[in-house]
Amino acid sequence: MLSILLVTFPFFALVLCGYVAARRRLLPQAAIPGLNTFVLYFALPCMLYRFGANTPVAQLLDGSLVAVYLLCALIMVGFTIAVTRNQRIGWNDASFGALVAAFPNTGFMGVPLLVALLGAQAAGPAIVTIVIDLLVTSSLCIALSRLDSADSHGAEVAAKNALKGVALNPMPWAIVLGAVSSGLAITLPAPVMQTLGLLADAASPVALFTIGAVLARSQMNSVEKIPVADYLPVALIKLVLHPVLVGLVGLGAIQLGVPLDPFALTVIVLVAALPSASNVSLLAERFGANNGRIARIILLSTVLAFFSFSAAVALLT
Template identity: 70%
Template sequence: MLNILLVTFPFFALVLAGFAAAHRRMLPLEAIPGLNGFVLFFALPCMLFRFGSTTPIAQLLDLSVVGVYLLCGLVLVAFAIAMTMNERIRWNDASLGALVAAFPNSGFMGVPLLVALLGQRAAGPAILTMLVDMVITSSLCVALSRLDEGEGHGREAMLDAGKKALKGVAANPMPWAILGGALASYWQFRLPGPVEKTAWLLADAASPVALFTIGAVLARSQIQSSHPMPLSDYLPVALMKLLLHPLLILAVGTAARQLGVPLDSYALTIVVLVAALPSASNVSLLAERLGADNGRIARIILVTTVAAFVTFSAAVSLLT
């Protein structure tokens, strides 16, 4: 356990550093979008391309991983919506809450952390879960969030929101970086020397800057959304993320293996650990854009990020 904490501590310490810097205004809140832009459009795509290009193509085409992870994600989204909808929390807030319950912080935190803990082979399954979350889970939840917009136009609004969500995915550089890395792996292609060194320098910057940015985003959300809120509005969703999500994947993955699905035990372990990660911080930005209660989403992300230092480390200790 101590060896695991020695690896996980620096990752969570960088999140705490970003939180403290923004909370104490050592980092101006106006600078946070710039950090996000650097990570999203430069550093993280280079990191994902590097991992993708150095991962065997078979690991990036593992349909067993995709099937188990997607099925569990859909079940969790449906369960979270059913359990949280009430007179105050309607489709918009319930759907974004469900997304934050099912969407782990695999890009900014998960891929580099799992590679540091379990080696380069962990990148393949983790990257596959990112694709499922970015393309399917997030698009579905965005579409469901529009069902509040009138009974007669609900379906039209849902379809329109789904189209816009897919356009957003197309504009996101991360899926393209993963695709480019997979093609480079398949063709055994390498970038020209100076270009590769430049891209790898950006890739090396991705993890520390992304983790620092997570903390800064959480601090900004807390500062901007400080209205009081009952624990029942956000704590159950945080528990779904940290406990129910990994347990569901472990149960479904184990059952699938017993039924003969060719799901590698190592890949299943990685996917369970991905699910044990805290909620993705970028859902807060999405909630703000869609008019959901961003204070609630920010609290879920903050609780899962703080608690995951213990729960994620415990999951690694139990599974490896």
């Protein structure tokens, strides 16, 4: 367990550093969007491209892995909406609550953390989950969030906007370009690769620091008092139910003869054990959901994940 904590502690410590910097106003709130832009449009795409280019295409096109993770994501969305939607929490808030329950922080935290724990071969399965969550889980939850609208075309318009957002997100394109480079054995010129390498190496520390700053900003800007019952159960669903569900469905698939690699299953179970994706808070704010509730779920899941994720790694490795 100590060896696991030696790997996981620095990752969560960087999140804490970003949180403290924002809370103590050492990092102005106006600077946080700039950090987000650097990570999302420069550093993280370079990291994902590098991992994609160094991963065999067969790993990125693993149909069994896609089927298991996608099925679990759909179950998570449906279950979370079913147990949280009530008179106070409508479709909009319930849908974004479902998104934080089903969407792990794989891009900003998961890929570098899992590679540090399990080796470079963990990048392929983790990247597959990013694509599913960006293309399907996010789009589905945004579409469902519009069902509160009296406009019968609300969900359709939201789905189109979600797909447009995916098209403008550099992360899927970086993964696709990396897969193409891997499949065609394309090697970029050395100066270009060195530049990509510098940006890729910056992705993990800056992304983790930014997660903490974003969480602090969300907490500082939230003035509404929210009942614990509105966010604690969703955080526990994310950290406990999600990885258990992925593990059980994956083991069941293997028992039925589905060619799912046990190592890949371990990776996606640990992906599911990650805390909620921090960018969901930005989506919730954009679509008018209760961002204070979403921010609390993300913050709580991130704090608890230091213990729960480390325990999951100890159990599975």
